């Protein structure tokens with residue numbers, strides 16, 4: 155099969171769809187891989203490394219035109235819509251329910267569009283988890299950095315010092331983001347509490363942390379009591395397919411320490427704090443009622459080398475299956491890939507996307 159990787163042109167996106175190691179695997183399976191010249195620059199992969207791995211370099215138009223399977227990171231933006239075709243399979247993050255123009259472009263072109271974020275196996279959402287894990291670790295970095303005075307913080311070292319108490323980090327939601335945020339904060343010797351509403355998840359967390367972090371069921375009273383004591387609160391909740399539940403309301407900001415820092419990782423799902431709005435790395439924080447909020451919506455974008463490797467580690471088994479079997483047979487054989495199909499033969503087939511656009515052609519399965 156002919157597989158292409160193009161340079162991401164969405165602003166602030168430096169990741170790339172495949173690493174040279176991923177290209178090498180595909181070539182070893184007998185496939186031809188085209189890589190747009192410069193595609194890996196932002197992620198630290200030179201053209202030479204792709205060529206050494208067996209790729210053929212191409213310009214943007216050629217890479218799109220030769221592809222039977224196009225492996226990307228972000229959804230195509232408007233200037234790429236013209237490259238969509240009915241004999242193309244697109245495998246990337248799509249987030250179509252929030253993107254009507256792209257949904258219409260995919261329908262009009264007849265492209266087979268498989269979205270990373272809806273590929274689902276028995277473990278959950280395997281192509282979203284790696285970015286959550288990275289965002290979680292970055293949340294602990296952000297906490298440490300923004301507690302320091304040069305970044306406008308209260309001027310404390312997150313883990314304290316010998317004889318000086320550490321900061322208290324409250325993580326609300328102990329999933330992929332929350333677990334990694336807690337692990338890294340603990341590694342910096344902060345005092346960590348994790349709250350979750352799922353009894354099953356609480357049990358798993360108890361096993362993971364073995365008493366090093368306090369793991370508690372989140373009810374209204376416990377939440378308020380923990381909020382009062384926290385120096386940092388990390389919002390890491392998720393209810394799949396829904397906007398993030400608001401776990402801290404504006405009226406509750408008055409309960410917090412005046413120099414507490416709120417880090418809302420769930421901002422890409424609307425935010426876990428009522429007072430959050432999305433920010434970027436250019437200006438990551440803002441204040442509401444004197445309380446600092448950090449709400450960067452694309453946290454893994456800061457570490458494209460790590461993110462690209464983690465993403466390829468997760469996507470490559472699926473890319474290999476799509477390429478080896480061909481997309482149609484891979485969809486029939488692999489339920490996880492089938493869940494990823496969003497648009498096919500000019501119709502929306504993913505129930506969530508169909509629900510978002512009830513006036514567009516759909517056959518939800």
Ligand SMILES: NC(=O)c1ccc[n+]([C@@H]2O[C@H](COP(=O)([O-])OP(=O)(O)OC[C@H]3O[C@@H](n4cnc5c(N)ncnc54)[C@H](O)[C@@H]3O)[C@@H](O)[C@H]2O)c1
Pocket residue numbers: 282283285286287289326327328329330331332349350351352355372390391392393398399401418419420421422423450451452453454
């Ligand atoms: N900002 C970014 O760059 C970025 C990157 C990756 C992920 N995210 C977001 O981070 C959030 C968390 O993702 P995840 O992969 O960790 O999800 P996850 O499903 O692995 O974990 C979410 C956890 O929240 C818990 N939860 C749900 N409602 C709760 C509530 N009211 N109180 C306490 N706990 C509650 C769930 O039981 C679950 O354990 C999502 O919104 C995701 O989109 C953001």
